[in-house]
């Protein structure tokens with residue numbers, strides 16, 4: 001496979017370092033102040049780690065320092081032959097947040113799944129001399145790169161880097177107080193969970209019907225229960241735990257496509273949708289209006305749990321859909337028709353009414369199914385506390401499902417998403 005891996009920034013010679021050092025120190029401190037103000041760093045140990053570790057020593061040569069010391073820019077370090085991202089140094093806000101979500105502290109043993117070097121160095125600072133950090137990656141290019149960069153930055157004897165497919169477990173690695181998974185996972189494999197101490201915490205970006213949340217889980221009797229979540233995207237998990245999406249490209253008759261991406265529940269016969277983009281369009285509105293400043297990312301999670309046929313949507317430049325600005329990339333398929341999440345100006349100025357537009361003979365049905373879930377979210381979840389996620393490994397029995405609980409089957413167990421009104 002043709003891949004591109006990017007080298008590390010060369011360390012400047014000591015005679016030319018002082019001006020550069022003071023610039024990187026300044027940028028690093030500004031970044032940390034921003035992460036503190038955003039509430040992404042909440043503890044003094046994590047703050048000290050971010051003020052100490054030179055992030056620029058772990059990114060490819062030529063990466064602008066403003067991008068290196070940015071709150072939400074990841075830096076890509078490896079792509080595949082199609083340009084898809086295989087590895088990156090994650091954005092600082094999510095690195096900070098995951099370490100805080102995990103509650104990493106002095107003396108702990110921490111496993112990082114997905115290497116790069118920088119995050120492992122942060123973890124080494126947080127756990128200190130009495131702790132231990134093991135970082136594993138499925139890709140030998142990445143472990144070699146991380147090993148060399150950690151060595152050069154002075155962390156060579158504080159982090160153990162190993163090559164492994166974490167979904168199969170890490171041979172001889174033992175038990176960890178904390179596990180941080182830094183690739184997008186669809187499942188929580190038993191072999192990985194076996195490394196988690198009984199009172200341990202695992203933080204994992206979990207994919208739920210195409211919607212990802214980075215979730216901190218703790219053991220609760222025979223299952224895991226969430227303690228916090230964060231919005232973030234990650235490069236996908238590879239190896240035995242890889243779970244490719246199914247992508248259907250609907251032609252618009254002019255050489256362009258609208259793509260529907262399914263995580264689970266792809267339609268049996270997608271050809272029913274042949275020619276659908278040429279069909280009449282319809283719209284159904286919900287009477288649910290949102291202000292411009294209101295976050296409604298939870299609607300997507302609600303759809304992912306409760307709307308059968310849910311998918312992600314993308315439109316090629318030049319398609320009619322691409323030219324429109326009043327929709328979000330979430331859809332639902334019903335037989336020969338599909339609907340997508342849309343909005344229009346509401347009666348009250350500054351607010352938008354949520355709804356669905358649809359293509360196809362049964363478009364109204366598809367749009368109505370989506371609108372019913374927008375209304376359900378509005379009644380049960382809007383503005384409320386975030387849901388609780390629980391993972392029930394195969395062989396355990398989830399609590400009886402009552403109220404607003406979405407149930408998603410995974411390979412190694414069952415995930416439930418309980419919205420607070422259900423309890």
Ligand SMILES: C[S@@+](CC[C@H](N)C(=O)[O-])C[C@H]1O[C@@H](n2cnc3c(N)ncnc32)[C@H](O)[C@@H]1O
Pocket residue numbers: 086087088089090095112113114115116117118119120136137138139142164165166167182183234235236237238239240241
């Ligand atoms: C976002 S990068 C890691 C970033 C790194 N933790 C950091 O913050 O700098 C995700 C990594 O996960 C690795 N990965 C993907 N699937 C894996 C698996 N099954 N086991 C171990 N590593 C995996 C990829 O090779 C990639 O390098």
